[in-house]
Amino acid sequence: MSEVHLELTNVGIEFPTPTGPFRALQGVDLKIDQGEFISLIGHSGCGKSTVMNIVAGLYEATEGGVLLDGKEVNEPGPERAVVFQNHSLLPWLSAYENVELAVDQVFKKTKSAAEKREWIEYNLKLVHMDHAMHKRPDEISGGMKQRVGIARALAMQPEVMLMDEPFGALDALTRAHLQDSLMEIQKELNNTVIMITHDVDEAVLLSDRIVMMTNGPAATIGEILKIDLPHPRDRLALADDPTYNHYRSEVLRFLYEKQRKVEH
Amino acid sequence: MNPLKWGTIEPFYKLAIGEDRMGQLNTIVKMIGLPLVGIFFFLLLWQAAASNINTSLGQFPGPVQTYEQFVSLQDEASAEALKEENFYQRQEDRNAIKLEKNPEAEVKIRDYTGHPTFFDQIGRSLITVMSGFILASIIAVPIGIVIGLSSNAYAAVNPLIQIFKPVSPLAWLPLVTMVVSAVYVTDDPALDKAFLNSMFTVLLCCLWPTIINTAAGVATVTQDLKNVSQVLSLSWWTHVRKIVLPCTIPMMFTGMRISLGIAWMVLIAAEMLAQNPGLGKFVWDEFQNGSSDSLGRIMVAVIVIGIVGFFLDRGMLILQKAVSWDKSTEIR
Numbered sequence: 001m002s003e004v005h006l007e008l009t010n011v012g013i014e015f016p017t018p019t020g021p022f023r024a025l026q027g028v029d030l031k032i033d034q035g036e037f038i039s040l041i042g043h044s045g046c047g048k049s050t051v052m053n054i055v056a057g058l059y060e061a062t063e064g065g066v067l068l069d070g071k072e073v074n075e076p077g078p079e080r081a082v083v084f085q086n087h088s089l090l091p092w093l094s095a096y097e098n099v100e101l102a103v104d105q106v107f108k109k110t111k112s113a114a115e116k117r118e119w120i121e122y123n124l125k126l127v128h129m130d131h132a133m134h135k136r137p138d139e140i141s142g143g144m145k146q147r148v149g150i151a152r153a154l155a156m157q158p159e160v161m162l163m164d165e166p167f168g169a170l171d172a173l174t175r176a177h178l179q180d181s182l183m184e185i186q187k188e189l190n191n192t193v194i195m196i197t198h199d200v201d202e203a204v205l206l207s208d209r210i211v212m213m214t215n216g217p218a219a220t221i222g223e224i225l226k227i228d229l230p231h232p233r234d235r236l237a238l239a240d241d242p243t244y245n246h247y248r249s250e251v252l253r254f255l256y257e258k259q260r261k262v263e264h
Numbered sequence: 265m266n267p268l269k270w271g272t273i274e275p276f277y278k279l280a281i282g283e284d285r286m287g288q289l290n291t292i293v294k295m296i297g298l299p300l301v302g303i304f305f306f307l308l309l310w311q312a313a314a315s316n317i318n319t320s321l322g323q324f325p326g327p328v329q330t331y332e333q334f335v336s337l338q339d340e341a342s343a344e345a346l347k348e349e350n351f352y353q354r355q356e357d358r359n360a361i362k363l364e365k366n367p368e369a370e371v372k373i374r375d376y377t378g379h380p381t382f383f384d385q386i387g388r389s390l391i392t393v394m395s396g397f398i399l400a401s402i403i404a405v406p407i408g409i410v411i412g413l414s415s416n417a418y419a420a421v422n423p424l425i426q427i428f429k430p431v432s433p434l435a436w437l438p439l440v441t442m443v444v445s446a447v448y449v450t451d452d453p454a455l456d457k458a459f460l461n462s463m464f465t466v467l468l469c470c471l472w473p474t475i476i477n478t479a480a481g482v483a484t485v486t487q488d489l490k491n492v493s494q495v496l497s498l499s500w501w502t503h504v505r506k507i508v509l510p511c512t513i514p515m516m517f518t519g520m521r522i523s524l525g526i527a528w529m530v531l532i533a534a535e536m537l538a539q540n541p542g543l544g545k546f547v548w549d550e551f552q553n554g555s556s557d558s559l560g561r562i563m564v565a566v567i568v569i570g571i572v573g574f575f576l577d578r579g580m581l582i583l584q585k586a587v588s589w590d591k592s593t594e595i596r
Binding site for chain 1 (some may be wrong): 488489494495496497498500504506507510589590
């Protein structure tokens with residue numbers, strides 16, 4: 001087992017509201033190894049995004065903290081790249097220029113202009129966007145935008161890649177395509193990834209471990225499920241695989257029995 | 265070039281190639297016919313009203329008298345141009361004779377100092393308004409961006425903007441005049457004091473809409489894009505250049521268009537009082553002149569002021585379309 005790469009220790013956060021502080025998270029403990037793919041799953045409003053924003057450095061934990069390679073995380077930075085739910089590409093820049101903005105920022109001094117160009121094109125190729133890299137976000141489909149968003153994050157060569165429901169807004173077929181692309185990329189680069197998802201199949205298919213969160217307020221980690229399926233995984237072969245289906249039902253049981261969402 | 269993309273020409277082009285003839289005729293009537301009908305009825309109403317108003321300078325000018333004055337202003341301008349040409353011609357002839365007698369002789373050409381024609385005045389007005397407006401924009405856009413980015417700066421500056429925004433140019437002008445005469449003291453002024461007075465008055469009046477709209481535009485930068493900027497650890501300057509500015513441009517230009525409109529209105533008043541050559545001074549001089557032609561000439565000036573104002577606004581619109589990244593949204 002390799003060394004702990006990213007460590008969350010007793011992370012909790014309170015948000016001030018007009019009616020007093022609201023406790024969103026409490027006592028979140030998680031250790032993640034280099035190259036591990038972690039999914040965060042839970043009902044909406046359970047604080048998955050809050051965990052991610054704390055790791056990204058966009059929120060500051062009220063207590064506890066995050067260590068990346070032994071160093072405390074207290075502000076956002078490109079070594080923790082984020083793939084946002086709604087792609088968040090700059091609409092006035094082409095796909096290439098969007099990635100370029102990130103590359104220019106991260107490799108300002110370490111890469112020459114030619115190396116940067118090559119690196120941008122390499123990353124766009126990785127997500128199969130090299131054919132449309134000079135198109136602007138409003139000229140490409142939702143799935144393509146998300147691909148560019150992933151390319152932008154990959155191009156930062158992050159220590160950890162954070163993905164906030166990256167495929168949530170896409171139709172099922174496009175989503176499956178992107179999941180396959182992501183597995184392919186993961187095989188090649190072996191990144192450390194934390195992904196938020198609502199989709200049980202997606203979680204089981206992609207993850208090494210699934211972190212299941214309890215309902216808020218004061219949400220925390222309920223269970224952690226280790227997915228012991230060999231890589232590379234094939235969605236068709238796994239559809240009838242008893243182990244796969246066992247994991248799947250474990251997650252479903254957690255979500256719909258143990259942590260049943262009470263609708264208000 | 266695709267002729268179908270030229271809005272005005274499109275129906276004529278389609279009519280020519282015989283595509284949906286009735287529909288094209290309809291469009292053309294709407295586009296050109298109806299405005300003409302509107303103008304026609306306005307002219308009728310104007311004529312009827314004018315013939316019933318008698319002033320100490322004679323009858324109020326109707327469309328016909330106004331047009332006559334426009335023609336006479338053109339004649340004066342071409343007469344003036346001829347005079348200027350002759351003036352220089354005479355000097356050159358004289359110099360040529362001088363040089364023939366003595367090739368070493370020093371010759372010089374004196375500048376023509378005839379009185380400015382109506383069309384010169386339009387030019388002067390445009391120069392004054394554009395200097396005031398451009399200077400105001402250079403000041404207002406950075407202020408707008410800074411107060412848009414920081415809610416503290418906004419809270420500090422906003423009351424001042426709200427107070428100064430409604431102040432009339434006529435209130436600023438005496439102060440500006442005194443300050444300019446006190447501060448701008450040179451023996452050989454490169455710029456006329458009257459020009460500076462009008463320009464600064466224009467500047468003071470057209471700062472505010474640009475500041476307010478730029479700040480409002482900065483507020484349209486979504487949290488998503490701010491997050492991107494934070495994750496990338498963009499510097500303040502890169503953040504402004506790459507994310508805030510492109511987002512702000514539509515609102516910024518809306519503000520600048522309002523500012524230019526105000527600047528043009530203010531300018532006429534400022535020129536009247538500051539006696540700076542321009543359309544305002546033309547109107548004032550004609551009023552003081554009090555001949556039977558004066559009202560007609562002022563009427564010409566009124567219409568010209570309106571038309572120039574319209575074209576200034578169109579110019580801003582074209583500029584806005586040229587610099588805006590989002591060509592698909594319609595800008596009116």
